Amino acid sequence: MLEVKDIVKQYAKHRALDHVSFSIKKGSIFGLLGPNGAGKTSLIRIINQITAPDQGEILFNGEPLGEKHISRIGYLPEERGLYKKMLIGEQMLYLAQLKGLSKPYATERIKDWFEKMEMQTWWNKKVEDLSKGMQQKVQFVATVIHEPELIILDEPFSGFDPVNVDIIKNEIINLNKKGSTIIFSTHRMESVEELCDSIVLINKSKKILDGKVSEIKNAYRNNQYLIKYTTSEHQLENQEGNHLFKVLSMENHDHETKATIEISDKHSINEVLTYLISQQFQIQELIEIIPSIHDIFIKQVKETY
Amino acid sequence: MKKIFLIIKREYLSRVKKKSFLVVTFLVPLLFLGMWGGVIALSIQDTSSKSTINVIDQSGIIFNDLKNSGSIYFKEATKPAAEEKKNLQENENQYLLIIPENILEKQSLELLSSQKASVFIQGEISAQVENLLRKIQLENVGIDIQTLESIQPNIKITSLEITEAGEQESNAGIAMGIGMFSSIMIYLTLFIYGAQVMRGVIEEKNNRIVEIIISSVKPFQLMLGKIIGIGLVGLTQFLLWIVLSGTLFTVGGLILADQMPNNFSQEELSDLSSSVSSSAAFTQQDNILSDVQGTMANIDFSYLITCFLIFFIGGYLLYSALFAAVGSAVDNETETQQFMLPITMPLLFTYIMSFGVLVKDPHGPLAFWLSMIPFTSPIAMMVRVPFGVPLWELSLSIILLIGGFVFTTWVASRIYRVGILMYGKKASYKELIKWFNYRK
Numbered sequence: 001m002l003e004v005k006d007i008v009k010q011y012a013k014h015r016a017l018d019h020v021s022f023s024i025k026k027g028s029i030f031g032l033l034g035p036n037g038a039g040k041t042s043l044i045r046i047i048n049q050i051t052a053p054d055q056g057e058i059l060f061n062g063e064p065l066g067e068k069h070i071s072r073i074g075y076l077p078e079e080r081g082l083y084k085k086m087l088i089g090e091q092m093l094y095l096a097q098l099k100g101l102s103k104p105y106a107t108e109r110i111k112d113w114f115e116k117m118e119m120q121t122w123w124n125k126k127v128e129d130l131s132k133g134m135q136q137k138v139q140f141v142a143t144v145i146h147e148p149e150l151i152i153l154d155e156p157f158s159g160f161d162p163v164n165v166d167i168i169k170n171e172i173i174n175l176n177k178k179g180s181t182i183i184f185s186t187h188r189m190e191s192v193e194e195l196c197d198s199i200v201l202i203n204k205s206k207k208i209l210d211g212k213v214s215e216i217k218n219a220y221r222n223n224q225y226l227i228k229y230t231t232s233e234h235q236l237e238n239q240e241g242n243h244l245f246k247v248l249s250m251e252n253h254d255h256e257t258k259a260t261i262e263i264s265d266k267h268s269i270n271e272v273l274t275y276l277i278s279q280q281f282q283i284q285e286l287i288e289i290i291p292s293i294h295d296i297f298i299k300q301v302k303e304t305y
Numbered sequence: 306m307k308k309i310f311l312i313i314k315r316e317y318l319s320r321v322k323k324k325s326f327l328v329v330t331f332l333v334p335l336l337f338l339g340m341w342g343g344v345i346a347l348s349i350q351d352t353s354s355k356s357t358i359n360v361i362d363q364s365g366i367i368f369n370d371l372k373n374s375g376s377i378y379f380k381e382a383t384k385p386a387a388e389e390k391k392n393l394q395e396n397e398n399q400y401l402l403i404i405p406e407n408i409l410e411k412q413s414l415e416l417l418s419s420q421k422a423s424v425f426i427q428g429e430i431s432a433q434v435e436n437l438l439r440k441i442q443l444e445n446v447g448i449d450i451q452t453l454e455s456i457q458p459n460i461k462i463t464s465l466e467i468t469e470a471g472e473q474e475s476n477a478g479i480a481m482g483i484g485m486f487s488s489i490m491i492y493l494t495l496f497i498y499g500a501q502v503m504r505g506v507i508e509e510k511n512n513r514i515v516e517i518i519i520s521s522v523k524p525f526q527l528m529l530g531k532i533i534g535i536g537l538v539g540l541t542q543f544l545l546w547i548v549l550s551g552t553l554f555t556v557g558g559l560i561l562a563d564q565m566p567n568n569f570s571q572e573e574l575s576d577l578s579s580s581v582s583s584s585a586a587f588t589q590q591d592n593i594l595s596d597v598q599g600t601m602a603n604i605d606f607s608y609l610i611t612c613f614l615i616f617f618i619g620g621y622l623l624y625s626a627l628f629a630a631v632g633s634a635v636d637n638e639t640e641t642q643q644f645m646l647p648i649t650m651p652l653l654f655t656y657i658m659s660f661g662v663l664v665k666d667p668h669g670p671l672a673f674w675l676s677m678i679p680f681t682s683p684i685a686m687m688v689r690v691p692f693g694v695p696l697w698e699l700s701l702s703i704i705l706l707i708g709g710f711v712f713t714t715w716v717a718s719r720i721y722r723v724g725i726l727m728y729g730k731k732a733s734y735k736e737l738i739k740w741f742n743y744r745k
Contacts, residue, residue, distance in 0.1 A: 012739065045726075048520040049520070050516070050519050050520055050726070051726075070520070070521060073520070075516075075517060075520040077513065077516045077517060079513040079516065080513060081511075081512035081513030081514040081515075081516075081517075082512065082514050083319075083508075083509075083512065083514055084512060085319075086319060094311065094315050095517065095518075095521070097311050098308055098311055098312075098518065098521040098522060099521050142517070143517075
């Protein structure tokens with residue numbers, strides 16, 4: 001749906017984006033990750049046509065980005081803000097109309113959203129009369145009010161309490177189900193794991209990795225497993241001639257022991273299981289440790305420093 | 306295009322609906338009316354409270370010929386000076402005039418009182434004494450005062466202006482007054498509305514809404530919409546002021562005219578008029594008054610107001626663009642200082658000039674050039690207009706002004722589009738030039 005092709009963005013002394021390319025499938029929830037200063041915001045601004053790239057182009061459904069795409073994109077910037085003294089209903093109308101909605105249609109949509117988010121009484125309130133969390137809710141609605149095909153959210157959860165985080169999360173999932181493509185820029189890796197189909201990781205203006213979340217995690221699997229077994233005189237560690245696996249860590253409790261093991265090359269988990277059973281281990285639990293996006297992120301960023 | 310209208314509408318409505326707008330709209334004409342009425346009331350007051358001048362005439366030649374007027378009553382002092390002085394401190398409106406023996410040589414009088422003697426009283430006394438002394442000196446030389454007055458010509462200049470409508474009575478003084486007033490009005494309003502543009506830009510930067518808006522419209526559209534919207538607020542205010550002032554003055558004038566005759570009895574009126582006409586200090590002003598009335602009737606207010614509106618709009622568009630650029634470069638109002646001075650210098654310079662050179666020599670070279678350069682013409686031209694400006698000069702000035710604001714809008718928009726997304730950068734002129742040169 002969106003193709004980022006070889007984007008370069010140079011500010012006077014600093015290159016913000018260095019030949020960055022990736023693509024986003026229609027209908028996916030896409031994570032835009034990277035440390036602070038990596039170039040994420042520059043990229044987002046280019047997609048929103050707030051600034052233009054020095055080289056490269058962006059294709060929206062196959063067409064180069066143009067004015068007609070403005071009404072099809074919704075943007076929630078990281079630094080939130082609204083006109084403080086303007087009434088909420090009025091302000092939403094204003095923003096919706098700027099995005100191209102007609103006044104009557106916008107009014108209807110706003111009313112629907114207000115009902116959905118339990119904001120009906122806020123219509124005639126001034127923005128400055130609301131708490132920060134409420135203001136953010138308003139801002140979120142303003143972002144999606146015009147039913148954009150592409151929704152760009154920069155740190156959408158910051159400033160929300162857990163209850164509201166949930167509400168927003170559900171709204172994002174709903175919008176995605178209805179067909180919107182969502183770009184998600186955040187530092188909160190748990191939400192990435194939960195929500196994203198694909199991600200791209202940018203560091204120091206370059207793309208480090210991209211692809212489907214499941215595939216990436218697969219690629220970073222290093223055959224580590226967590227085993228829980230009943231504590232007995234058998235110890236995992238002191239195995240003579242054990243070439244099947246390495247014990248990375250152990251946790252001894254009264255009734256159970258937890259151990260992290262890494263299976264050696266060319267051996268499979270089945271072999272390990274067979275071996276353990278033969279050694280009379282009472283296995284309670286066995287799960288693979290798949291690296292979290294959080295860990296992958298840190299690993300990758302460290303490597304490129 | 307339609308989006309600019311949306312922006313204009315919002316900028317306009319959000320300001321016009323404010324309570325402060327309504328207050329100012331009604332307050333200013335009322336203030337003017339109040340001032341006008343107050344001045345009249347005070348001057349009526351002044352002439353109806355009498356002052357008693359106790360005179361110690363050591364020369365013996367003045368007192369008997371001093372004439373009382375409506376507000377001054379001359380009384381011969383009966384007690385010695387020291388006691389009279391004590392009397393002064395106990396009573397209001399009591400003065401002690403000491404005329405020395407050798408008044409003809411010394412030519413100075415002492416006027417004592419417990420309060421500051423009004424200029425009017427001083428003038429009245431000195432005028433009368435002067436006249437008396439002159440009479441005495443002439444008599445000493447052998448000239449009869451009657452004969453003298455009959456041969457003293459009294460020239461009165463009726464200045465007529467040759468305009469397209471034929472000869473019309475004019476008065477340079479009035480033109481000066483209007484010129485200076487227009488200069489003040491343009492100067493103030495340019496600043497007030499220009500500052501509103503700047504403040505609006507800074508507000509949008511501070512509350513970060515600007516980023517959302519420019520994901521919907523181009524920065525240029527936002528800047529222009531803001532400028533036009535606020536400009537319309539200014540125009541609305543002017544129109545309301547004109548309409549309100551017009552109604553208030555007509556109504557006020559009618560009420561006052563009604564009240565006037567009742568305040569004065571026949572006696573007081575004739576006293577007033579005789580004192581006014583006989584007082585030497587007033588003869589001059591009488592002529593001026595009638596001139597003023599004649600000229601006022603001939604002033605083409607609609608022409609003046611049209612010119613005012615044209616130059617206000619032109620000057621506003623020119624300067625508000627610059628104000629918008631400054632607003633985009635800073636994070637809060639205090640940082641605007643370093644930019645404000647150079648931008649406002651031309652205006653300030655012209656403003657100050659309008660109270661000196663411009664009104665004294667409205668057709669001279671300085672006035673001409675200042676009224677052509679777009680940065681100074683809004684003020685300079687408005688000062689010149691009451692004196693009459695040829696059509697070709699007006700047209701040229703307007704065309705240059707249009708070119709001026711197109712230019713500043715272009716420059717400003719290039720700075721604005723970068724500035725509104727920049728935070729924390731210490732804005733300097735070097736920075737601004739960098740921003741100007743950014744490719745999109």
